[in-house]
Amino acid sequence: MVVVTLAALGAAYLAYHGHGKSEEQKKADLEGLHKWFLAAQARTEEFYRDGPRGPVAWVVNQGHVMPEDAIQGGEEHGKPVYIARAYCDGGVMVGKASPHTKKGAVIGYKHNEINVETYEILVGDMDQLIWVETSGRLNIDSLEHKPVEGGYEPDLTPIYIAQAHHHMGTHPGKASSVLDGAFIPHDGSEKKVKDYRVLCYA
Numbered sequence: 001m002v003v004v005t006l007a008a009l010g011a012a013y014l015a016y017h018g019h020g021k022s023e024e025q026k027k028a029d030l031e032g033l034h035k036w037f038l039a040a041q042a043r044t045e046e047f048y049r050d051g052p053r054g055p056v057a058w059v060v061n062q063g064h065v066m067p068e069d070a071i072q073g074g075e076e077h078g079k080p081v082y083i084a085r086a087y088c089d090g091g092v093m094v095g096k097a098s099p100h101t102k103k104g105a106v107i108g109y110k111h112n113e114i115n116v117e118t119y120e121i122l123v124g125d126m127d128q129l130i131w132v133e134t135s136g137r138l139n140i141d142s143l144e145h146k147p148v149e150g151g152y153e154p155d156l157t158p159i160y161i162a163q164a165h166h167h168m169g170t171h172p173g174k175a176s177s178v179l180d181g182a183f184i185p186h187d188g189s190e191k192k193v194k195d196y197r198v199l200c201y202a
Contacts, residue, residue, distance in 0.1 A: 029089065036087040040120050047123075055201060056124035056148055058085065062117055064099040069123040073172030073199075074163055076100070083122040083161055083172045083199070085151045088114060092151030094161055094174040095185045097121050108173060108185035122148075122161070131163060131197040138175045138198065145200035150174060164193035 037060075044059040061067065066082055073083035073096055084097035084105040095107030095116075103117040132143045138160060140147060150161040153176070162175035162182035171191075173184030175198055182196035 032090050033087050036092060037118075043120075052124065054124075055128035056122055058120040059123055061097065061104070061119060061121040063104045064101070066097060066099065067121060067123050069125075070097070071122045071124055071126055071129070071199075073122075073161070074170035076169040076171065081172065083150075084116075084119045085122075086116040086119040090154035092159070094150035094159055094172065095119075096172045106185045108183050108190035111190045113185040113188050113190065128202050130200050130202040132200050133195075133197050134175075135181070135195045137180055138177050140177070143198060143200055145202065148199045148201065153178075161199040162196045163199065164191075164196035166191050166193055 040058065040060050043057065047057045047059055056071065059067065070082040072080045074081045076098065079098065079100060081096040081098045083094065084107070085092050085094045086105060086107050088107060088109045093107040093109050095105055097105040097119065101115065103115040105116050105119040106113050107116060108114070129148070130145060132145055134143065147160040149158055151159040153159060157176055157178055159174045159176050162173045162184070164171060164173060164182040164184050166184060166186055171184040171186055173182050175182045175196060181192045181194045183190045183192055
């Protein structure tokens, strides 16, 4: 079980995200971070106590050790990368986790690639899931399968889990009804890819 204090989590978050924000904005951001993390901890405790309640679950993770049942979201330099998400600026952004990242996971936000040490990682049974091809703005009705929810933008627009090819690798990222393609964190920034796949329930 990952042990993280809210104080340490908040300090690390503000060290990166606190620049240029008023004290009121910082307070609101920390409240959002704490709310996300407490909910994530509760989900994780329930999962390890009661077992899975469906094909997938989000569990809190920290650093570079990946859970055995983490769902692979792609491959980079011939090594697997996994599906992760973390709080950022009022939203929960989807990205990737790997033993080979700087801190454990990276997410994309506002065209930047952001390293995070404490995050949620998607675990579950890939036999009950399917990657569905699509392109451009995500039209859920056209998928013919229910997509796995990944997170949400600061305005609460739902984000779904995308997978796209880029620079000889396959990377997990985000897609939604308002994004003109998949956005994947890679090499210091977010990359937009028109053609991609969405993780859905089989």
